[in-house]
Every structure is written in C-alpha cells, then in structure tokens.
Amino acid sequence: LSGGGISFSPSRQTVWFALLNAAVLVIFHLSQIGATTRGSYAIANLCMLFGGILLPMIVSLTQMGQALTVLQIIAVVLMCLSFLLLNCQGLSLGGTKKGFWFCCIALALSNGAYGSILALQADAAPTERVEMLTLSYLASALFAALVLLGGRVRNRKKPKKFRMKGRAWLFAFGCCAVATVAVNILSYLLARVNVTVVNTVDNGGVLLLAALFGYLIFHEKPTKVQILGLAVALGSVVLLSF
16 A cells, blocks of 8 residues: 555545445345345346346436447347346246335336446546445445344344355355456446446346356256347347447
8 A cells, every 4th residue: 555556545426426336235135135035036137137227228328428329229129128038937926925016116226226326436437446346345235234233133032034154155255256356347347338238238148147057057948938038138239249
C-alpha cells in the first residue's frame, strides 16, 4: 500500500452505489430462496432471467444513451424465447404457496437492479471496479449476517439454520473463487460493451452451461424442446457478436 502497488480510494458516488448494490444482493438471495421454496423453480428462474436482461436494458437506453441495432434486438428476443423453451416443461402453479408471486417479482427486480447499478457505476467511474466490488460484497456479507442474526433471535427455540460440513466448505470456497472471477469480468465488460449485450450473453450463458454440465456431470438428457431452446440461445449469442 505504501509503495503505491495497491490503490483503494473509492469516490463517494461509488460508496453509495456499493451500499445500494449490497442491499439488492441480500434481497436477491432472500427472494430466490423464498420463491423456490414456495412454488415452481422454472417460473422463478424465468422471472430472474427476464429481470436480469430487461431492467438493465431499460436503464442503458434511458440513462446511458446506449442504442441497439436491429440484429441485437432480434437476439434479445430470441434469448427470451430460449428461456421459455428451456423452462416450459417445469411451468406449473400446482402447490404454489402464499407469497410466491411477491418473491418472484422481488427476484426479477433485484436481479435487474444489481446489473443496472453495476452498469451505472462502471459508466460513472470505470477505474473504481475493485473499490465497487470490494465494498459491495463486504457490505452484503454484513447485511446478510444481520438478517441471519435477526432470524436466530426471533427463533431461539428452533434448531440452527446454518450448518455446513467439511466438504460443503470446499464447495463454498470454490464458489467464492469462481464468483470473484466472474463478477470482475462482468464489471470490466460493462464499462466497455453495450450493457444489454453483456447481460443477455451473461444470463443466456448461465442456461447454456447449466444444460451442458447437467448432461456431462449428472447425465441429464434434454428433451427436444430444450434442445431447440439451447439452439435458439446459441443463435442469439452469435447474432450479438455482429
């Protein structure tokens, strides 16, 4: 630090962006857990993916002056279509519990808000990526700890909610490493590439890789409709490259 090798000096604007995104991250995870425990995972997943593309797209068009070409618009529509094809077989309202749709709306808005805030900060202060990410996730961890502590205080007689064995810790650290690399790449790209393009490829890539790993690791066989959905998603990514 004293030798000038590392610089950490966030502006006031970046601090506010980071704190806001930290709160959004906690809401995202809570709403994701709430939605998937109350109803269809496929519907919750669709809400999350659509929110992750559409809300940042609106922000980039209205606040950042980023326009889309005709091919890019077609690509975004195709990616949204692929979301439906890949999740349509799991769309069911059977057994839906109270609060499901509220959690789905919160999930869509929080996923979109996260990408939007990250994009706005990258546009306003592109050289403060490290400061933004460090403050965001540190504050998010503190906010999450407060939520867990509050839940434990209200439910003292119930068994502990947070239990992890040795192997689970290894997977947790692995997830932390991958997430760190991913969010740095995402923040880097948001300052240099059209926000809608980045978020469309990002959310579509999640589905494509999830399907690939499901086939290779868990030996899940995709249906014809899912294969069509994967092909449409791949076509969308190809169009976005033009």
